[in-house]
Amino acid sequence: MKKSIILFLSLACSVQFALASVIDSTRAVAVKGATNFRDLGGYETRQGTHVKWGKVFRSGEISKLTDADLLLLNQKHIRFVVDFRSNDEVAKAKDRLPKDAAYLQLPAGSENLSSWMAQMTKLNAADSLMESFYGQTSHLKDKYQPFFKALLKQPDSSALLFHCTAGKDRTGIGAALLLYALGVPEETILEDYLLSNEFRKEENEKMVKGMVQMGIKEQVAKDLAGVKKEYLMATYNALISKYGSVDEFLKTEMELSNNDLATLRKKYTN
Template sequence: MTTISPPNHTPIENERDPRRLLPGASNFRDLGGHTGHGGRRVRYGRVYRSDHLAGLTSEDLRLLKGMGLTHRIDFRGVAECAALPANVAGISTLPLPIEPTVVHRVEALLAQGTVPTEAETVALMCQTYQGFAREGAPVYARFFRHLLEHSTPLVFHCTAGKDRTGFAAALLLGALGVAHDDIVQDYLLTNCLYRRSPLVHTRGPDHVMDVLWGVQPAFLEAAFTTIEREFGGLARYLAGPIGLAPTDLERLRASLLETGNSPT
């Protein structure tokens, strides 16, 4: 499994450090700090990503309040939300469910007595990401519409904060003009930051679980290859299935990119 060190972001206050984990959350981080369109950096303190948020402590809640978060986008499926409610006082919720099909497929195989190999599990994950780009486009279009309509800080998440959330983060950073290599680097931070939650009960052979609960460049590249081959590239994908007009893209960048080369 590929792991990398966190990128060398400009030092900022601890509560916005993208490498800082909330005690009761995993894979929680600020998307700020990357260089985007026109050399402008993605603003800190505007958009965060996380895992399920169901195990927040009183300290987490204090930190979240200090971040000014007012709403969250939840990509989890219906059963996931029921099993791990993540309602937080003062934070409104927009449910954008994408059911965890890869987990269901693996569980079905195991129930039939078929144990997928590591390579087969990787292939299933790649197919899942292809599905994000194809069938998931209407959900991600609503994600971008919400970003355009709500300027206050938000967090988006799923169960582990790595796949449905990881693709959303990749699309957003891409829309903001962040270089592809930097997008992949940010995506792979999950392998440094994610801790398997004791609240999530998924069982299987170690080699299968290691694939399911980690991220690999091949997963994200499967989605971007699909975008390139079937939609003509990221720009056309954002303008087409995601529905971002040129003025929308300008508004998004004006909201989430710094106005100059120094923090604002």
């Protein structure tokens, strides 16, 4: 446990992020109706394998996908969509799904987002609030265990897409847990997480302007719109504190046996 804590604190303090190593011309999915839509493929694992391209995708909300976008998703064989948004978010912006795609909504932990956002006008910065949000563990089993079960059941001929609204926080945690389970190093996981700042650059600028017009201070708006390594580290540190290691969390809360982990790696790495 002590070794794990030292490892993650070291990552938080000293890792130099080379984003160029994870920005790949094939990573972005060229849809017009969604932001932060990208392929999780290509990352090297500790075992020397690589996450398969075209098998798992992450994104922001997909309620505005065009017909051409849906055709592209069909061509990518996306047959399962996991939605991490709350019931209110889904009611306001229902997903447009690829043809014949199954749909799974996992809203746990997102129930009080409206009241949470109501606090924003009173703050001068939001880092501590974001770290608190990322450090919550009580909902993780209900939110991400079914996500892993869906991944285990996916046919080899199809792909899975998971998303929330911005595709950076709830989706970012899901991506981090999946990549960790596949054996991707923590440095790379953090790099992938930080890519949301690149893929959402224009959208974040619009978001900040909109929040400032609503009376939210600019620094608070920037903290909310972007991602920082400290946010994801808050999740890692909470898991280590409660479970001793991320591996133990995957075993006990995600209920991933050694055989399950081997199956995931066989299905999604080569």
